[in-house]
Amino acid sequence: MTTTASFRAWHRPMRPRRRDEEHRSATPLELFFDLCFVVAVAQASEGLHHDVAAGHLGHGVFSYLSVFFAIWWAWVGFTWFASAYDTDDDLYRLTVLVQIAGALILAAGVPRAFVEGDFTTITYGYVVMRLAAMANWARAAAGDPERRATTLTFVAGVGVVQLGWLLRLLLPPAWLVPAFVVLVVADLLVPVLGERRGQTTWHPRHISERYQLFTLIVLGEVVLSTSVAIQRGVDAGNGQLWSLAAAGTVIVFAIWWLYFDRPNPLPPESVPGALFWGYGHYFAFTSIAAVGAGLAVAVDHDLHTGHVSGRVAGYAVAVPVAVFLVALWGLHLPAKRGLGLVLFPATAALVLVTPWLFAPVDLIAGVLVALVAVTLVLRHRDASRTS
Template identity: 50%
Template sequence: MTSSPTPPPPSTGASDSRRPLRRLKARRRDEPHRVATPLELFFDLCFVVAVAQAGVQLVHSLAEGHAGEGVLNYAFVFFAIWWAWMNFTWFASAYDNDDALYRVVTLVQIAGVLVLAAGVSEAFTDHNYVVLWLGYVIMRLAMVAQWLRAAKDAEGAQRATALRYAGGILVCQVGWTVLVVVPDPARLWLYVLMAVAEMCVPAFAERARVTTWHPHHIAERYGLFTIIVLGETIAAATIAVKSGVGENHELGLLVPISAGGLLIVFSAWWIYFAVPIHGHLRSSKHAFLWGYGHYLIFSSAAAIGAGLEVAVEHAVGKAHISDLAAAAAVTLPTALFLLTVWALHSRHYKAGIAQQLVLPSTALLVICCTFLGSWAVLAAGIVSALSVVVAETLTAHRAVPAGR
């Protein structure tokens, strides 16, 4: 009697072959056990360095009373970070073969985001975008190299899609280069134009053929990045509280902010992961809208951390802004996070008007907390936590059959 052959181990997100170089072919969308690779996790961790730098500059702008300019600069810088991350994430979901060349090009992209992070402060303070642009060039040219390699190993419509992506990225990069040299008054409008152009590239490229991104893998990648950003929010708030305690400020001023901040972040995590969103990503139309909407989720989650730092600085007398402005630095990004998660995630899985109204109502109440002065952050945290309790109670009640 012959023994049965040993079944191959399940895929872990990287191909099982260990050859140094191989063809960069599209992966199957229905591939089982598709999970994030160690390289992708490392990629995310390095990108959060740039997110943290943008948050630091946002704190400085808000604490100095330049909220409008600070938020605008933050939105611009965060778009560059988020878009480069998103391009790699969707490409990797369809084409990651984890060979040596793929890894090297990805590490080049990581180097680019670190250069970009080094230029964030100059972009905020002096409107000098040269270093920011250089980091973006490195990331984007590496992305073009990935697409050209995919095109080389593809045929027909699949090859056309890869070439369209590579060409679209190169054309947009020319526009970003122009942005560096034009006068300040024209930059705002050119930036908006270029951002729209960038977001049109996937729609243009995938008219030839849709890439084989993996719904479960994409949902996991976005979820992991959300966790990392929320972790950075906690780290930023912790450093701010530690600074306040170290300078012998009254602990009673900081406890409500710390407790409220923790409740907000814990609630944000719970609310984001309350539903298995991968089942909603059935088509490119649904998935792209969901993916684009995460610009607001990621940026607002990171801004919560910046707002908590501002609230601490205001409490200890470092930020000379009003109570209302300090509270709004936390409550407004929290409300934006709640509304965006509801729009992209929760509403697709809620049944009945009561369940649908939980997050929008919570967002409204969090905004109302802005007017509670030094207790605003704690109140916003309590409201956020109560929304989790209410949502879980409604879900449990609906799951119990009538008469039991």
């Protein structure tokens, strides 16, 4: 009996979990996995901050979007698999720890990828992560005969695309960007092809919680930037930064409130709807983390250490806030009615006007407070009508 129990703890069939499983929540292992992405997100945000503050806007935006895709996609691959097949046996824990090691290698490669466009270290991190992921998909193929075609599609797709990323390292510089775009599309198509052959049993509430937790990670970048603004204001004796810090605090509070508004819609159960919801969060995550970089640019401008105008510094905050509002509107569009259909896009347009006015960051904070107030009124009005 003891031998059998020990074997089951070490290795058991990787059966699919039920989609209607009660009390399905993030595990300590998943939280540990997320923790390793904090550094990577912070480095990407910091790289964007320095490039924009130095006036290298085009390079900063492209580098940020490409590096953040690498971070986000590594997280996505693990999250959706774990939602469907987490067995929590010892073998699974070991393979996840290997993936965490790959995530740490990926994080170490973020600065070089941002500054030099060199994705070598990030690619090596992906090799470690994806070998472990392919092993888990192969275990799922053995333990879930009903979805064997799906799981084997993931094994083959992940392996072929990763081989493409390795071959990209051998290409001449002129081909790197086109190859990057092609491989990004190929990566995004793997779940499309796999899920069409048989939908995996990911848990809607668990996936929603996992995305909420990653939202908190990127919100942490905005909190950090706000804290730095206060610290630098105190050190420099610049009272103007207190206003900026207050506005940044209001902005991060408003973003949190809007994303976690009640009720928070779950991902659709259909494959196209779930893919749109899951992929659409890339824009929500990138924009939230970019708000932190924008606030840091605004601090540099107020301290006269940046090389951009006040209008550019204002847009460094306004653009990511506007993108976040549009992304959130798209993700929650099926639940919108009446004024809710146009409220978020209209607010995003208003936010984009603020850099042409006085104290744009303060104005953005005020606009977001007004948006939160309106959404509260609409929600309570709808709740009253329903009751």
